Amino acid sequence: MKIGDHGVIIDGVEQGKIVAIDGEAVTLSVDDMLLQFPQSSVMLKQPLDYGELPAPNLTEKTKQAPKPSKDPELYVIDLHLSALPSLNQGLEPMAHQLACLKQSLLLARRSNSQRVLINHGVGQGKLKAAIDRFLKQTGQWRIVSRREAWGSEVVFSPDNRS
Numbered sequence: 177m178k179i180g181d182h183g184v185i186i187d188g189v190e191q192g193k194i195v196a197i198d199g200e201a202v203t204l205s206v207d208d209m210l211l212q213f214p215q216s217s218v219m220l221k222q223p224l225d226y227g228e229l230p231a232p233n234l235t236e237k238t239k240q241a242p243k244p245s246k247d248p249e250l251y252v253i254d255l256h257l258s259a260l261p262s263l264n265q266g267l268e269p270m271a272h273q274l275a276c277l278k279q280s281l282l283l284a285r286r287s288n289s290q291r292v293l294i295n296h297g298v299g300q301g302k303l304k305a306a307i308d309r310f311l312k313q314t315g316q317w318r319i320v321s322r323r324e325a326w327g328s329e330v331v332f333s334p335d336n337r338s
Contacts, residue, residue, distance in 0.1 A: 177202070183218040194218075207278050211313045250329075251289035253280040255296050255303065273303060274310060281317065285332060292317070295327045304328070 177183070177194065183204050184191040190213075192206035202218045204211050255273045257263070263272050277294065284292045296303045311317045311330060318333040 177215070177218070177220055181220050183213075183220060185213055185217055185219075208282055209278070209314050209316060212315070213313070249289065249291055251280075251284040251287065251292045253277060253284075253292060253294050255294065255307075270303060270306060274306060277307065277310065281314075290332050291320075292330050292332075293323070293327055294330060295323075298325045 177197065179194055179197065181194045182191065183194045183202060185204075190204065190206055190211060192204035192211070194202055195205045195210065196203035197215070200215045201212050202215050204213065204218070253276075254260075255277060257269055257273070260272065260276050263269060267275070273296075281292065294307060296307055307328065308319070311319060316332060317330040319328050320331050321329045323329065
């Protein structure tokens with residue numbers, strides 16, 4: 177394993193170019209974000225092709241989504257499957273939701289949004305936990321508040337590893 181190789185995380189959801197190896201930690205460049213993983217969870221592999229995932233239509237209101245803030249600085253991401261583009265064949269629903277989250281966070285950064293409201297829904301908490309892990313791995317977003325059990329507000333915070 178060396179810098180420049182293509183790494184895939186064992187669960188097959190994250191993939192990207194290896195940009196750094198520091199002891200047992202491997203840093204992948206994934207969709208313009210740097211994610212760090214234990215070396216034991218990274219495999220070398222040809223790039224996976226999930227196809228293009230269009231970003232969710234964030235202006236569309238859904239029945240499940242609480243009314244978003246009227247604050248124009250707040251970027252809202254609704255991860256309910258009914259609010260997302262069609263699921264790509266062969267991709268698990270949660271992997272699809274996380275892929276849409278990554279794309280939406282990139283769009284939020286490109287639009288210079290500093291605050292993002294992620295509507296993950298109540299459910300059993302699996303998506304919320306996966307989002308928390310993802311945000312911690314990126315080190316670029318920090319949770320600043322929980323919206324009851326249905327959402328999380330995050331702020332852009334580069335180099336934050338807490």
